Amino acid sequence: MKPIYSSVLVMLAACSVPLDGRAAATFVDARTYPTQAAGWERFLAVEARLVRGFDDICGDTFCEGDYHNLQALRFRCSVEAASGRVEECVWTFTGSIAQVDPAQGHIVVDARTWACRAPLAPDTPLSVLLQTLEQGEALHAWLPGTSTSLYDGLMGCL
Amino acid sequence: MTLMNRMTCLSMALSLSTLAVVGETRAQTGPYLDLVDFPYTEANWDRFYTLQDHLIREFHTLCGASYCQGAYANHILLQVRCSVEAASGNVEACALVIGAGNLEVDGTTGSVVPDSRTWACEAPLGPQTHVEALHAALERRDALVLPLPGSNHSIHDALFDCLN
Numbered sequence: 001m002k003p004i005y006s007s008v009l010v011m012l013a014a015c016s017v018p019l020d021g022r023a024a025a026t027f028v029d030a031r032t033y034p035t036q037a038a039g040w041e042r043f044l045a046v047e048a049r050l051v052r053g054f055d056d057i058c059g060d061t062f063c064e065g066d067y068h069n070l071q072a073l074r075f076r077c078s079v080e081a082a083s084g085r086v087e088e089c090v091w092t093f094t095g096s097i098a099q100v101d102p103a104q105g106h107i108v109v110d111a112r113t114w115a116c117r118a119p120l121a122p123d124t125p126l127s128v129l130l131q132t133l134e135q136g137e138a139l140h141a142w143l144p145g146t147s148t149s150l151y152d153g154l155m156g157c158l
Numbered sequence: 159m160t161l162m163n164r165m166t167c168l169s170m171a172l173s174l175s176t177l178a179v180v181g182e183t184r185a186q187t188g189p190y191l192d193l194v195d196f197p198y199t200e201a202n203w204d205r206f207y208t209l210q211d212h213l214i215r216e217f218h219t220l221c222g223a224s225y226c227q228g229a230y231a232n233h234i235l236l237q238v239r240c241s242v243e244a245a246s247g248n249v250e251a252c253a254l255v256i257g258a259g260n261l262e263v264d265g266t267t268g269s270v271v272p273d274s275r276t277w278a279c280e281a282p283l284g285p286q287t288h289v290e291a292l293h294a295a296l297e298r299r300d301a302l303v304l305p306l307p308g309s310n311h312s313i314h315d316a317l318f319d320c321l322n
Contacts, residue, residue: 025266026268027263027265027266028263028265029263069236069237071257073257073258073259074232074259074260074261075261076261076262076263076270078263078264078268078269080268088268088269088270090270092259092272092274094234094274094276095236095257096236096255098239098253098255098278099239100190100192101190101241102187102188102190103187103188103189103190105189105190105241105243105250106241107239107240107241107252107253107280109255109278111255111276111278112276113259113272113274115272115274
């Protein structure tokens with residue numbers, strides 16, 4: 001009996017690995033949680049709200065600094081597949097300063113990017129985060145379980 | 159007007175004239191100017207920024223069918239900047255500054271990993287392109303895909319090489 005048990009265990013283990021040989025991911029992109037069909041449009045709508053909010057305030061806030069043309073690039077979150085809790089959200093930006101060298105006529109470019117981590121509380125459920133960001137001024141809303149906002153996170157980053 | 163008011167006015171007038179002189183001096187530190195400042199400081203401001211907005215819209219329209227199909231699908235034209243030889247009014251160089259970025263979730267650690275970058279792409283100007291000729295060419299519809307004055311190449315050609 002012992003050799004048969006071993007064989008069954010080996011077969012069960014083999015069946016638990018996807019056909020492409022990779023183990024199932026522990027963390028997934030929030031756009032695909034709980035499924036791509038259910039998560040994709042909802043998450044991208046939240047991202048679009050955040051970008052509009054950023055564009056609305058940039059001229060009076062972040063874009064008053066050295067880089068006056070800051071633009072949002074991407075907002076993405078990772079989610080623990082088993083629990084639906086958010087592990088991390090990152091928002092990326094780009095901006096530039098281009099100036100003429102009066103002696104040579106060259107264009108001197110200082111262009112850069114930023115990756116800003118959202119100040120989330122640990123174990124924030126994705127559904128609660130999305131509900132928060134779908135209401136009112138998403139950029140200024142307190143993130144679930146905190147008294148800080150995405151805006152506060154950007155202040156320390158950009 | 160009291161003496162104090164007269165002195166305040168005089169002081170303000172002196173301050174303003176000092177600022178104007180500083181501005182002149184800054185503009186004359188070399189033979190080249192920013193196109194915004196041609197022929198004098200901020201003289202071309204409105205026309206240039208209208209042109210830049212037009213080129214940003216043209217870039218955005220072109221992007222999805224061309225540059226924005228690779229790993230980075232969200233290129234943004236951030237800025238256009240040109241230098242002009244003050245004495246002749248010929249454009250010396252133009253650069254287009256572009257940013258793009260991707261974010262990927264690491265399935266094992268949960269980290270959201272950024273891969274963002276920027277490019278500074280030079281426009282393939284023809285020799286001795288005058289400011290007026292450049293403005294006329296770039297203010298057209300499809301300005302990015304049409305050849306530049308005195309050149310067989312378009313800005314689109316240059317961007318294709320620069321971004322890929």
